[in-house]
Amino acid sequence: MSDAAVIDVEGLTKTFGGRRVVDDFSIRVERGQIFGFLGPNGSGKTTTIRMLCGLLTPDGGRGTCLGHDIIRESALIKRQVGYMTQRFSLYEDLSIRENLDFIARVYEVPERQHAVGAALERLGLAKRSAQLAGQLSGGWKQRLALAACLLHNPRLLLLDEPTAGVDPNARREFWNRIHMLAAEGITVLVSTHYMDEAERCHRLAYIAYGKLLITGTAAEVIAHSNLTTWSVSGPDLFGLAAELRNVPAITMVVPFGSTLHVSGTDAPVLDAALDHFRARPGTLWIPAEPSLEDVFIRMMDEAPDNFNA
Amino acid sequence: MRFNFSPARFWAVLTKEFVQMRRDRLTFAMMVGVPIMQLILFGFAINSDPKALPTAVLAADNSIYARTLVRAIENSGYFRVVRELTSEAEADRALAMGAVQFVVTIPENFSRKLERGERPVLLVEADATDPAATSNALAALLTINQSALNRDLEGVLQGLQYRPPAFELRVQRRYNPEGITQYNIVPGLIGVVLTMTMVMMTSLAVTREYERGTMENLLATPVRPIEVMVGKIVPYIIVGYVQVTVILVAAKLLFAVPMLGNLALLSVVLILFIAANLAIGYTFSTLAKSQMQAMQMTFFFFLPSMLLSGFMFPFRGMPQWAQWLGEVLPLTHFLRIVRGILLKGNGVAEIFSNLWPIGLFLLIAGTLALTRYRETLD
Numbered sequence: 001m002s003d004a005a006v007i008d009v010e011g012l013t014k015t016f017g018g019r020r021v022v023d024d025f026s027i028r029v030e031r032g033q034i035f036g037f038l039g040p041n042g043s044g045k046t047t048t049i050r051m052l053c054g055l056l057t058p059d060g061g062r063g064t065c066l067g068h069d070i071i072r073e074s075a076l077i078k079r080q081v082g083y084m085t086q087r088f089s090l091y092e093d094l095s096i097r098e099n100l101d102f103i104a105r106v107y108e109v110p111e112r113q114h115a116v117g118a119a120l121e122r123l124g125l126a127k128r129s130a131q132l133a134g135q136l137s138g139g140w141k142q143r144l145a146l147a148a149c150l151l152h153n154p155r156l157l158l159l160d161e162p163t164a165g166v167d168p169n170a171r172r173e174f175w176n177r178i179h180m181l182a183a184e185g186i187t188v189l190v191s192t193h194y195m196d197e198a199e200r201c202h203r204l205a206y207i208a209y210g211k212l213l214i215t216g217t218a219a220e221v222i223a224h225s226n227l228t229t230w231s232v233s234g235p236d237l238f239g240l241a242a243e244l245r246n247v248p249a250i251t252m253v254v255p256f257g258s259t260l261h262v263s264g265t266d267a268p269v270l271d272a273a274l275d276h277f278r279a280r281p282g283t284l285w286i287p288a289e290p291s292l293e294d295v296f297i298r299m300m301d302e303a304p305d306n307f308n309a
Numbered sequence: 310m311r312f313n314f315s316p317a318r319f320w321a322v323l324t325k326e327f328v329q330m331r332r333d334r335l336t337f338a339m340m341v342g343v344p345i346m347q348l349i350l351f352g353f354a355i356n357s358d359p360k361a362l363p364t365a366v367l368a369a370d371n372s373i374y375a376r377t378l379v380r381a382i383e384n385s386g387y388f389r390v391v392r393e394l395t396s397e398a399e400a401d402r403a404l405a406m407g408a409v410q411f412v413v414t415i416p417e418n419f420s421r422k423l424e425r426g427e428r429p430v431l432l433v434e435a436d437a438t439d440p441a442a443t444s445n446a447l448a449a450l451l452t453i454n455q456s457a458l459n460r461d462l463e464g465v466l467q468g469l470q471y472r473p474p475a476f477e478l479r480v481q482r483r484y485n486p487e488g489i490t491q492y493n494i495v496p497g498l499i500g501v502v503l504t505m506t507m508v509m510m511t512s513l514a515v516t517r518e519y520e521r522g523t524m525e526n527l528l529a530t531p532v533r534p535i536e537v538m539v540g541k542i543v544p545y546i547i548v549g550y551v552q553v554t555v556i557l558v559a560a561k562l563l564f565a566v567p568m569l570g571n572l573a574l575l576s577v578v579l580i581l582f583i584a585a586n587l588a589i590g591y592t593f594s595t596l597a598k599s600q601m602q603a604m605q606m607t608f609f610f611f612l613p614s615m616l617l618s619g620f621m622f623p624f625r626g627m628p629q630w631a632q633w634l635g636e637v638l639p640l641t642h643f644l645r646i647v648r649g650i651l652l653k654g655n656g657v658a659e660i661f662s663n664l665w666p667i668g669l670f671l672l673i674a675g676t677l678a679l680t681r682y683r684e685t686l687d
Binding site: 050053054055056057075078079081083085087088089090091092093094098102103105106107108132 | 315317318320321322324325328329332333521522523524525526528529530531532685686687
């Protein structure tokens with residue numbers, strides 16, 4: 001186990017009511033990395049994050065977070081982790097300043113007043129600090145929550161769908177901030193549903209039905225999928241898509257703006273199968289790079305749904 | 310690790326609770342309003358010694374003895390003659406309909422039989438559905454019967470006069486000689502109001518954090534269970550004191566309740582009693598999954614407290630098993646202490662036997678609350 005591994009867990013398992021929500025989960029996250037957590041709803045992302053910061057006790061598995069044992073030393077981990085929950089979990093009936101002040105106190109932040117003041121300045125909320133947190137819009141709540149979990153200078157940030165319901169501008173600003181933090185040496189583990197955000201991560205992990213399907217950089221994930229994709233444009237794409245879906249060599253047909261992405265796992269077979277369609281008048285076939293989304297949708301379709309088993 | 314207490318984190322929780330309490334105007338108003346409402350309602354309304362109860366007279370013998378007896382019955386203060394009846398059927402109907410509480414029947418030839426020394430029967434029928442409503446009135450009847458006719462039985466009839474027994478029976482009603490219900494109810498209300506508001510407020514305190522989703526954030530911070538618990542309990546101790554002050558001032562001004570004992574001693578007992586209620590409320594809040602459930606648990610605890618503690622009904626009137634149950638409740642012991650201090654002027658020596666059970670309850674409920682508090686979301 002090298003010093004650089006901030007998160008290093010093996011075989012994490014969690015069962016709720018007989019359902020394996022997280023099954024034999026292992027990852028390793030290095031210091032200063034932005035690690036993206038992807039997967040459909042209910043795939044176990046939140047549960048995994050909660051186990052990492054000591055909010056849930058794993059039923060099985062072991063590992064360390066910031067060098068501390070995740071089962072026995074969760075109290076030590078909590079002090080150095082900033083956890084941003086999926087749902088806004090600061091106090092809506094406290095003002096912005098009171099919320100930050102409360103968090104700073106429970107983490108026993110040195111020079112608290114100064115730290116809170118600086119956080120308010122950086123947020124651009126210094127003038128509105130007396131406003132109740134419950135009155136803020138979704139984007140501002142997200143900024144406030146991030147500011148709150150950075151107050152105690154954590155070494156690891158666990159962000160659970162931090163940008164859900166936030167406008168593109170605020171999202172971009174948020175990601176710039178995350179990259180700045182990573183450059184300072186803070187490790188970030190972030191779960192998301194947005195592909196553009198996934199591409200901003202240094203490494204990705206894709207989870208479905210509690211199982212880790214793949215980890216790697218975005219390029220590695222795409223390469224590993226062996227997908228070949230063609231982009232087609234032309235008239236009556238809807239009708240064409242219906243026909244294409246019946247071709248066995250084609251694993252996936254996905255509308256993509258004014259084009260269709262047609263993918264298969266075996267390039268020569270796909271090529272042969274498409275020959276017949278290329279002759280269609282008005283259609284234009286261009287080889288395309290499979291997107292992360294194509295890859296993930298493909299992986300999800302293939303993953304055994306052990307929840308329904 | 311569990312008892313690693315940080316004053317700074319405790320203070321953080323405490324300040325937060327105070328701010329939230331201040332923001333929640335309605336609850337805050339309730340905390341002061343409830344004691345005043347209950348005090349006025351119960352203080353003025355409850356009377357365990359009802360007087361001037363409606364009474365009907367069925368007089369088949371309109372003699373001087375009959376009139377004297379009816380007047381004597383009225384003079385006791387418990388009976389008020391509202392109707393004269395003419396038949397037994399009418400008497401039955403009046404009782405059955407609840408129009409009167411009592412029917413006094415003076416039979417035919419009452420005076421003749423009386424003068425002959427045949428001891429005629431004077432019948433008093435009571436609607437005794439509610440024993441408490443009639444028992445004091447019926448007790449008062451017994452003394453009337455003894456001497457009411459002495460003045461009318463003169464001359465040759467003197468031999469029929471009531472003769473006192475060979476000994477004298479003397480009764481002293483100490484601490485509340487006039488039997489004023491308020492003296493008993495109003496100090497008891499301190500305990501009832503505290504039990505209700507304290508258990509309810511704390512039982513909601515933690516469930517609210519779960520319901521609003523803020524618990525997830527709180528659990529992710531280094532804050533310890535004991536810090537959260539004490540931080541949430543202390544503000545309510547202060548609220549409890551405010552309530553007690555309101556009730557005590559009103560007790561003095563509105564009801565002139567005697568306060569013979571040491572109020573400083575009472576305030577020390579109060580800390581213990583309030584803390585015991587808060588601890589049980591806190592335990593509920595760690596068990597309940599929603600604020601609704603927390604409320605139900607509060608009432609599950611509050612009703613026996615109200616009914617088995619001796620607040621509503623005489624404690625010694627309950628069967629042994631119910632008394633044992635009552636002895637478990639902090640309110641039972643607190644009622645004895647508060648009544649003892651205010652009405653009897655009790656000191657530490659007299660109240661100690663009721664003080665330690667509250668302390669024991671606090672210890673057990675507090676430990677339970679702490680062990681039940683989940684440090685994870687499991």
